[in-house]
Structures are given as structure tokens and as C-alpha cells.
Amino acid sequence: MTTRPSAFPGEKAADALNQLRQASPLVHCMTNDVVQSITANVLLALGASPAMVIDSREAAQFSAISSALLVNVGTLTDSRAQSMLAAIHAANNAGKPWVLDPVAVGALSWRSEFCQEIIRLRPAAIRGNASEIMALSGLAASGRGVDSADTSLAALPAAQSLALQIGAIVAVTGEIDYICYGENTCAVSGGDALMTKVVGTGCALSAVVAAFVSLPGDRLSNVAAACRVMSCAGEIASQEAKGPGSFQPAFLDALYSLDAKRLTAKNFRVGEL
Amino acid sequence: MTTRPSAFPGEKAADALNQLRQASPLVHCMTNDVVQSITANVLLALGASPAMVIDSREAAQFSAISSALLVNVGTLTDSRAQSMLAAIHAANNAGKPWVLDPVAVGALSWRSEFCQEIIRLRPAAIRGNASEIMALSGLAASGRGVDSADTSLAALPAAQSLALQIGAIVAVTGEIDYICYGENTCAVSGGDALMTKVVGTGCALSAVVAAFVSLPGDRLSNVAAACRVMSCAGEIASQEAKGPGSFQPAFLDALYSLDAKRLTAKNFRVGEL
Amino acid sequence: MTTRPSAFPGEKAADALNQLRQASPLVHCMTNDVVQSITANVLLALGASPAMVIDSREAAQFSAISSALLVNVGTLTDSRAQSMLAAIHAANNAGKPWVLDPVAVGALSWRSEFCQEIIRLRPAAIRGNASEIMALSGLAASGRGVDSADTSLAALPAAQSLALQIGAIVAVTGEIDYICYGENTCAVSGGDALMTKVVGTGCALSAVVAAFVSLPGDRLSNVAAACRVMSCAGEIASQEAKGPGSFQPAFLDALYSLDAKRLTAKNFRVGEL
Numbered sequence: 001m002t003t004r005p006s007a008f009p010g011e012k013a014a015d016a017l018n019q020l021r022q023a024s025p026l027v028h029c030m031t032n033d034v035v036q037s038i039t040a041n042v043l044l045a046l047g048a049s050p051a052m053v054i055d056s057r058e059a060a061q062f063s064a065i066s067s068a069l070l071v072n073v074g075t076l077t078d079s080r081a082q083s084m085l086a087a088i089h090a091a092n093n094a095g096k097p098w099v100l101d102p103v104a105v106g107a108l109s110w111r112s113e114f115c116q117e118i119i120r121l122r123p124a125a126i127r128g129n130a131s132e133i134m135a136l137s138g139l140a141a142s143g144r145g146v147d148s149a150d151t152s153l154a155a156l157p158a159a160q161s162l163a164l165q166i167g168a169i170v171a172v173t174g175e176i177d178y179i180c181y182g183e184n185t186c187a188v189s190g191g192d193a194l195m196t197k198v199v200g201t202g203c204a205l206s207a208v209v210a211a212f213v214s215l216p217g218d219r220l221s222n223v224a225a226a227c228r229v230m231s232c233a234g235e236i237a238s239q240e241a242k243g244p245g246s247f248q249p250a251f252l253d254a255l256y257s258l259d260a261k262r263l264t265a266k267n268f269r270v271g272e273l
Numbered sequence: 274m275t276t277r278p279s280a281f282p283g284e285k286a287a288d289a290l291n292q293l294r295q296a297s298p299l300v301h302c303m304t305n306d307v308v309q310s311i312t313a314n315v316l317l318a319l320g321a322s323p324a325m326v327i328d329s330r331e332a333a334q335f336s337a338i339s340s341a342l343l344v345n346v347g348t349l350t351d352s353r354a355q356s357m358l359a360a361i362h363a364a365n366n367a368g369k370p371w372v373l374d375p376v377a378v379g380a381l382s383w384r385s386e387f388c389q390e391i392i393r394l395r396p397a398a399i400r401g402n403a404s405e406i407m408a409l410s411g412l413a414a415s416g417r418g419v420d421s422a423d424t425s426l427a428a429l430p431a432a433q434s435l436a437l438q439i440g441a442i443v444a445v446t447g448e449i450d451y452i453c454y455g456e457n458t459c460a461v462s463g464g465d466a467l468m469t470k471v472v473g474t475g476c477a478l479s480a481v482v483a484a485f486v487s488l489p490g491d492r493l494s495n496v497a498a499a500c501r502v503m504s505c506a507g508e509i510a511s512q513e514a515k516g517p518g519s520f521q522p523a524f525l526d527a528l529y530s531l532d533a534k535r536l537t538a539k540n541f542r543v544g545e546l
Numbered sequence: 547m548t549t550r551p552s553a554f555p556g557e558k559a560a561d562a563l564n565q566l567r568q569a570s571p572l573v574h575c576m577t578n579d580v581v582q583s584i585t586a587n588v589l590l591a592l593g594a595s596p597a598m599v600i601d602s603r604e605a606a607q608f609s610a611i612s613s614a615l616l617v618n619v620g621t622l623t624d625s626r627a628q629s630m631l632a633a634i635h636a637a638n639n640a641g642k643p644w645v646l647d648p649v650a651v652g653a654l655s656w657r658s659e660f661c662q663e664i665i666r667l668r669p670a671a672i673r674g675n676a677s678e679i680m681a682l683s684g685l686a687a688s689g690r691g692v693d694s695a696d697t698s699l700a701a702l703p704a705a706q707s708l709a710l711q712i713g714a715i716v717a718v719t720g721e722i723d724y725i726c727y728g729e730n731t732c733a734v735s736g737g738d739a740l741m742t743k744v745v746g747t748g749c750a751l752s753a754v755v756a757a758f759v760s761l762p763g764d765r766l767s768n769v770a771a772a773c774r775v776m777s778c779a780g781e782i783a784s785q786e787a788k789g790p791g792s793f794q795p796a797f798l799d800a801l802y803s804l805d806a807k808r809l810t811a812k813n814f815r816v817g818e819l
Contacts, residue, residue: 034309034325036580040745045790050745051650052580054621058654065653075327077352079623104324107338108331197529199313199323244318245525252791256743307582307598348600350625377597380611381604470802472586472596517591518798 005156005178005187008224013232014260016212016225021047025067025214028053028091029207030084032074032103035200038248039070042204045255046229048211056083060090067214068096070207071118073111074103081114088121097124097213101206106135124213125169125223126162127206130155133172137162152176160185169213169223173205177227181220188224190231192238194247201251205230229255232263278429278451278460281497286505287533289485289498294320298340298487301326301364302480303357305347305376308473311521312343315477318528319502321484329356333363340487341369343480344391346384347376354387361394370397370486374479379408397486398442398496399435400479403428406445410435425449433458442486442496446478450500454493461497463504465511467520474524478503502528505536551702551724551733554770559778560806562758562771567593571613571760574599574637575753576630578620578649581746584794585616588750591801592775594757602629606636613760614642616753617664619657620649627660634667643670643759647752652681670759671715671769672708673752676701679718683708698722706731715759715769719751723773727766734770736777738784740793747797751776775801778809 026049031039036052043050053062056079063069069091071084091098100123102115115136119126128136130150137158152174163170163180171179177188195201205226212226213219236258237250299322304312309325316323326335329352336342342364344357364371373396375388388409392399401409403423410431425447436443436453444452450461468474478499485499486492506527514520572595577585582598589596599608602625609615615637617630637644646669648661661682665672674682676696683704698720709716709726717725723734741747751773758772759765782804783796 032325033306033327033579034313037310037583037745040580041790041794044743044745052578052621053650053654054579055623055656058622058656061654075325076331077328104326108326108334110328110330197317199310199317241526243526243529244314245522245527245529249522249791249795253787253789254791256789256791305598306579306600307586310583348598349604350601377599381599381607383601383603470590472583472590514799516799516802517587518795518800518802522795 005185008179008186008188008228010228010264011260012221013225013228014263016215016217016222017046017229017258017263019215019217020211023067023215024049025211026051026065027207027211027214028059028062028066028069028087030054030059030080030087031070031072031101031203031207034074035203038200039204039207041252042255043207043211045252046208046211050207054080054083056086059083059087063087063091063096064094066096068210069098070101070210071098072101072103072203072206073105073115074203076111076114085118088118092122097210099124099206099210099213100126101203102126102128102132102136103203105132107131119166119168123166123168124219125171125209127171127173127209129202130172130174133162133170134158137165152178156185169220171209171223171227173202173227177231179220179224179227184220186220186224188227188231190228191234194238194241194244195234197244198248198251201230201234228263229258233258236262278458281452281459281461281501283501283537284533285494286498286501287536289488289490289495290319290502290531290536292488292490293484296340296488297322298484299324299338300480300484300487301332301335301339301342301360303327303332303353303360304343304345304374304476304480307347308476311473312477312480314525315528316480316484318525319481319484323480327353327356329359332356332360336360336364336369337367339369341483342371343374343483344371345374345376345476345479346378346388347374347476349384349387358391361391365395370483372397372479372483372486373399374476375399375401375405375409376476378405380404392439396439396441397492398444398482400444400446400482402475403445403447406435406443407431410438425451429458442493444482444496444500446475446500450504452493452497452500457493459493459497461500461504463501464507467511467514467517468507470517471521471524474503474507501536502531506531509535551731554725554732554734554774556774556810557806558767559771559774560809562761562763562768563592563775563804563809565761565763566757569613569761570595571757572597572611573753573757573760574605574608574612574615574633576600576605576626576633577616577618577647577749577753580620581749584746585750585753587798588801589753589757591798592754592757596753600626600629602632605629605633609633609637609642610640612642614756615644616647616756617644618647618649618749618752619651619661620749622657622660631664634664638668643756645670645752645756645759646672647749648672648674648678648682649749651678653677665712669712669714670765671717671755673717673719673755675748676718676720679708679716680704683711698724702731715766717755717769717773719748719773723777725766725770725773730766732766732770734773734777736774737780740784740787740790741780743790744794744797747776747780774809775804779804782808
């Protein structure tokens with residue numbers, strides 16, 4: 001039996017963000033065709049350095065010199081799967097952490113097999129929506145692709161079970177994000193529904209998780225910080241945005257200027273926990 | 274001899290948009306490298322659900338569970354052509370409609386052959402510019418790639434002929450959009466020249482056509498509604514925009530908040546018909 | 547010994563921009579996965595016409611009818627390398643100029659070999675950051691991917707040597723851009739640090755270089771005009787932007803409305819030369 005989720009304190013998010021900006025980690029993003037640009041722009045806005053390299057020889061070479069590797073299976077192909085495997089092995093050999101975003105796992109067979117294969121290769125963290133995490137853990141889910149038809153709370157047992165099973169941090173994100181590691185779970189609230197109307201906010205979060213996971217210190221706390229930084233920027237942007245179009249520039253601006261004051265302000269939705 | 278184009282009424286566009294938002298169709302987009310993000314964001318802003326899946330096995334599996342399939346040949350490769358064929362056959366077997374965007378057909382030989390091959394596989398609709406539709410119908414055209422050097426009116430006979438020939442809806446879009454099916458043609462005006470200065474507005478329209486074509490009811494009317502929703506959002510956005518950069522967020526915001534009032538307002542350019 | 551850099555006059559940038567808008571060159575962009583959209587939008591905002599074609603047969607066919615070809619190796623794969631070679635040969639046979647953006651050359655082995663191979667195929671121009679240009683010229687560099695750890699001034703000898711070696715224009719860009727051809731070098735200042743926080747501004751500049759290189763007149767001057775047009779738009783956008791998110795739409799708007807008045811205004815940073 002795992003412990004109850006504890007609310008993640010804003011002070012820790014602020015500390016981790018400061019560390020990130022000083023370290024400016026180089027994040028090797030092997031991600032899907034749709035979100036390349038927003039992923040890079042989110043990392044740049046936060047002060048990290050993104051790079052996308054996909055040839056299998058180069059991906060392996062690059063993972064070894066990067067701070068962290070992101071593997072996102074959204075638009076998986078045979079050749080990309082080979083490159084991802086090469087990059088994962090190179091990252092592992094070089095002692096660099098890698099993060100999995102299991103996009104649409106459960107809804108599609110081939111990528112589900114591929115993800116079942118690679119989660120044995122010691123990812124530092126997995127970030128997915130409720131349906132994806134339930135599918136990956138072997139529990140039933142009701143996703144129909146990139147959307148999740150389940151709430152993150154419904155997937156919490158699956159996330160906790162998966163975290164124990166493979167020894168990785170598992171973040172199941174939604175209206176509330178739950179980040180599980182071993183017997184511990186912490187919860188991050190915030191964000192805004194507009195984030196679901198802009199493609200790539202979830203995928204970009206996985207890249208941010210990779211950036212934070214490369215930092216020294218407690219990894220569970222660092223992954224939770226990644227989630228909180230994104231949800232806090234989402235709250236700020238939603239106050240300025242007239243819709244999903246104006247949300248995106250406001251979101252990147254918010255990430256760029258995010259500070260401890262905003263991250264430690266009382267989060268009005270924390271009562272939902 | 275086909276009938277004269279009739280102006281498409283805004284009330285029908287508003288009804289179809291309401292239906293779309295309730296149904297939230299899942300649109301499988303096999304589209305080109307350049308417009309992945311704007312295509313997804315346009316569908317999300319309208320209330321549809323986009324997903325991009327490109328491996329041939331997964332594309333076939335996904336087409337069968339999607340509401341509609343979009344095939345856009347903008348950055349065609351051998352492996353994508355194979356995946357598109359697999360997805361088209363799966364969509365047909367599952368009774369799901371598919372839509373073709375014949376980007377740059379006529380200007381480039383291989384894709385022209387490929388599109389001539391797949392238009393025999395019963396697309397529900399084809400959406401292209403004047404040059405593309407003229408080339409696809411076998412009539413001469415003067416495109417030099419993704420641009421059209423002909424007006425949509427010049428391509429109207431080609432669109433009507435193609436529609437009869439293959440039994441699909443054919444939408445030739447430009448300053449005025451003509452949507453042809455059997456003996457009927459309707460016309461949609463509106464939009465703004467700034468739309469031609471933002472990459473992907475035409476490609477995204479094809480994805481929106483796929484979303485609307487999945488709805489119950491009259492398909493000619495649904496495709497015209499797709500065209501009108503986009504041209505109306507273009508008008509709204511152009512009033513706020515200072516250029517093509519600020520046009521894009523304003524356009525997505527306009528799609529998100531588009532309502533019957535705007536769609537049924539007198540369209541000042543309807544006199545051009 | 548090459549001559550000292552001379553400051554590039556704004557009047558020449560304004561003249562070249564006028565020419566570009568009248569000619570509306572068709573630029574065949576073979577570029578990386580991350581920057582497809584911003585590259586196309588930058589070219590459209592300036593009045594050029596972008597097109598991305600990647601199949602090897604089509605790429606060769608298209609290069610022959612385009613005004614210029616861009617080759618950017620950011621997300622190189624085997625099949626894209628083959629297509630790029632086919633396109634370069636077709637461009638050369640048709641007498642069309644091509645431009646190389648050697649993304650991350652030096653940091654990654656395979657693309658470095660590929661770029662060493664293709665710079666023998668008579669590019670009209672090469673545009674890169676300091677690390678890339680130093681690596682391409684055979685001098686030591688300290689890049690760690692897409693970032694440059696060197697200043698453009700430190701790379702000036704490498705750029706001048708490379709320009710003489712291969713008989714092409716070499717632009718090494720950074721806080722100050724140096725454009726070298728034969729014994730001549732000119733310098734372009736301006737821009738803003740926010741440009742480094744938006745993915746693709748450098749890659750898009752290379753596409754703009756391709757557009758300008760297709761114009762008649764002095765090529766060194768045309769490439770410098772490309773650099774100045776982008777740095778001037780960057781200055782304008784940075785005055786309106788609250789961060790990298792709002793910078794991007796403002797930048798495209800600035801490119802769209804850029805005029806001689808702005809381009810010939812005194813550039814406050816020219817004193818740095």
C-alpha cells in the first residue's frame with residue numbers, strides 16, 4: 001500500500017527552476033512530427049537547450065553528450081524505433097537519464113509492444129495521460145488516441161504500480177498531476193483547460209521532465225517541479241488569452257518570466273487534493 | 274451542364290459547427306511535415322480531436338477507429354505513400370470517409386501519379402487550389418508548387434467535371450470557394466488575403482473538411498460549412514491582425530469562439546458571386 | 547590577408563528587399579523537422595514563396611524549377627541525404643543557386659562528413675553559427691549541438707578561409723554577422739538576444755539567404771541584405787515582445803511590414819564594429 005499523495009510545495013519548484021536556468025541542460029528530443037517546434041520553444045523559454053537528432057548513429061552519439069534524452073512515440077516509424085533504441089542504449093551507457101512519453105499507448109498495438117520493450121531499459125521517468133499510464137501498467141484504459149478518457153486520479157493506482165514495477169518515476173498528468181516513485185506520490189494542481197486545446201503541451205511537458213530529471217537532487221521532487229512550472233505558466237497564460245491561439249505566445253512568455261513569487265503564490269486549486 | 278453556383282447560407286454553417294462541437298470527431302491526419310502543428314491546432318480550436326499516426330500498420334489500425342482520414346501529399350515519401358494506401362483501404366473497409374489534399378499535383382510527376390491512383394479509391398472529398406484541381410481533372414493548369422496561378426472560378430469547370438467523374442465532393446478554394454457534388458455547386462466567399470501569407474491555412478482547411486465530412490447530414494452542405502467556418506474566422510482575425518504573425522493566434526481564437534451570430538452576419542463579399 | 551569588414555549600408559538592404567518582393571522567388575526548402583513551419587512563415591511574410599519537397603525524384607524535379615534550394619542538415623537521415631544530393635545536382639544542372647545550413651556540424655560525425663562532401667558541389671552560400679563555420683573550415687570549435695559556444699568574431703578567420711577555399715559566400719552569424727566572399731567581408735549588426743530563445747530564427751535566416759541569393763546583382767550584398775532584414779525585424783519585434791512567445795508573431799509582422807525607412811534608420815549598435 002502506497003502513501004497518500006502529498007501536495008508539492010511551490011518553493012521546491014522555484015528552487016528547481018533556478019537550478020535549471022543555471023545548468024541549461026542540453027535535452028535530446030526524439031519526439032513526434034507534430035510537436036517539434038513547441039517542444040523546442042518551451043525548453044528555450046525555460047532556459048534549457050533543445051536539440052533534435054534522429055539518424056541512429058548520430059542519435060546514439062548525441063545522447064551520450066546530452067544532459068538527458070526524451071523518447072516520445074507519437075509518430076513512431078520503424079527507423080525511428082531503431083534510432084530510439086540506439087539512443088537509449090547510448091544514454092544508459094553514458095549514465096544519462098532518459099524519459100518516455102508513451103503517446104497513444106493502449107490505442108495502438110505496435111507502439112504498445114515497443115513501449116513494453118523499452119520500459120525494461122530503465123527510463124528515469126515516464127510521463128503520460130491516464131489512459132496511457134493505465135495501458136502501460138497493464139490495467140484497462142479507454143483512450144482513443146492522444147486523448148485520455150480517464151481522469152488522472154483513476155489512473156493513480158496504475159501509476160503507483162508501474163512506478164514500483166519498473167523502478168522509475170511515473171507522472172500521470174491531467175487536471176491534477178500525480179508523480180509516483182517507490183512508495184511516495186506527490187500531487188501538482190493548477191493549469192488550465194485551454195492547455196488541452198493547444199497541441200503539444202503534454203508532449204512538451206515530457207521534454208521539460210527530461211530537462212529537470214537531469215538536475216542533481218531528489219528526482220521525484222524535480223519531476224514534480226517540471227509539472228508545476230508548466231501548470232503555473234498555464235494559469236498565467238490563461239488569464240491573458242482570448243482563446244487557444246493567444247494562449248500559446250502567452251504561455252511561452254510566462255515560462256520565460258516565471259519566478260519564485262508566482263510559483264510560491266497560493267494555488268487556489270490545491271484544495272481539490 | 275451543371276447548375277449555377279448557389280451561395281451557401283450562414284445558418285447551415287452554424288448548424289454544422291454545432292454538430293461538430295458535439296460530436297468532437299477524431300480526425301486521423303496524414304499530412305505534410307510543414308503544417309502538422311497548425312492542422313492540429315485548428316482542429317482543436319474547433320472542438321475536433323486530431324491525431325497523426327504514420328506507421329503503415331498503425332495507420333491502418335487507426336483509420337478504422339477514427340471518424341475520418343485526411344491524406345495530404347505535401348511531403349510525400351515512398352513509405353508514407355504505402356502508409357496512406359493502407360490507411361485508405363482500412364478507412365474504406367470500416368466505412369469511414371477520407372479526404373484528399375492534392376498539394377502541388379500537376380507541378381510534380383510522382384505525386385500526380387499517386388493521386389491519380391488513389392482518387393479511384395472513393396474519397397469522400399477532395400480539397401485543392403485551382404491549379405491542383407485542374408491538374409487532377411486532366412485539364413491544363415499553371416501551378417508552380419503549392420501556389421496556384423489560376424483563380425478558383427477558372428477551375429470551376431474542372432472541379433465540376435472531377436466531381437462527376439469520381440463521385441466525390443470537390444472543393445476548389447481561393448478568394449471564393451466552390452464546392453461541387455454531382456450536378457450541384459455551392460459557393461462560399463469571405464476570408465482574407467493574409468491567409469495566403471500563413472503556411473498551412475489551406476492544408477488545415479482540408480483537415481477541417483475531413484472533420485465535417487464525418488458528420489451526419491448532407492455532405493455537400495457539410496463541406497461548404499467547413500469552408501465557411503474557416504473563411505469567417507479569417508475575416509475576424511484579419512481585423513485584429515497587424516500582419517501574418519499576429520494573424521495566426523487571432524485566427525485560432527476566432528475558430529474557438531466562432532458562433533452563429535458571426536456566421537449568419539451579412540457577408541459583404543457575397544455580392545461577388 | 548583579407549580586408550577589414552565594412553558595415554553593410556541599410557539602403558542596399560532596402561533595395562534588395564524591394565527586388566525580393568517583386569520577384570517573389572520560389573525557395574525549395576529541404577530543412578529539418580523542427581523549423582519547417584517558421585521557415586515557411588518567414589519566407590511568406592517577406593514575400594517569397596516556400597515549398598518543401600523531399601522525395602528524391604521530386605526534389606530533383608522541383609529544384610530545377612525553383613529559384614533557389616536550401617539544404618539544412620538539422621535532422622539528417624539516410625534517405626534525406628540521398629534526396630539532398632539529387633536536389634543539389636539538379637539545381638547545379640539547371641543553374642540555380644543552393645545554400646547550405648550546416649546545423650551542428652562539428653558536434654556530430656556523420657553530418658560533418660556529409661557536409662564536407664557537399665561543400666564541393668558549389669554552394670552559392672553557407673550560413674552557420676561560429677562553431678559550425680569553424681568546424682566546416684577545419685578549425686577547432688566548441689559547439690555542443692545547435693548552440694554555438696564561440697562568437698562570430700572568433701570564427702571570422704575560419705569564415706574567410708572557407709569562403710576562399712570553396713569559392714562561396716560564407717555568412718557566420720551571431721551578435722554581429724560577418725559575410726565573406728573572396729577578399730571581401732561585410733558586417734551586419736542588430737538583432738536581439740530574444741532571437742536565440744525562439745527555435746528556427748537561424749534556420750529561417752538560411753532560407754532567407756537562399757531567397758536573396760536568387761536575385762540578380764551582387765551576391766555578397768544580397769546575402770548581407772538577408773542578414774540585415776532579419777536582424778532589423780528582430781529589433782522591431784523585441785521592442786513589442788514580452789518574451790519569446792510574443793516575439794514570434796511580432797517578428798513575422800515586422801518582416802511583413804519592413805520598409806526602407808526602418809532599414810535605413812541609424813543602427814545604434816553599428817559602433818560595435
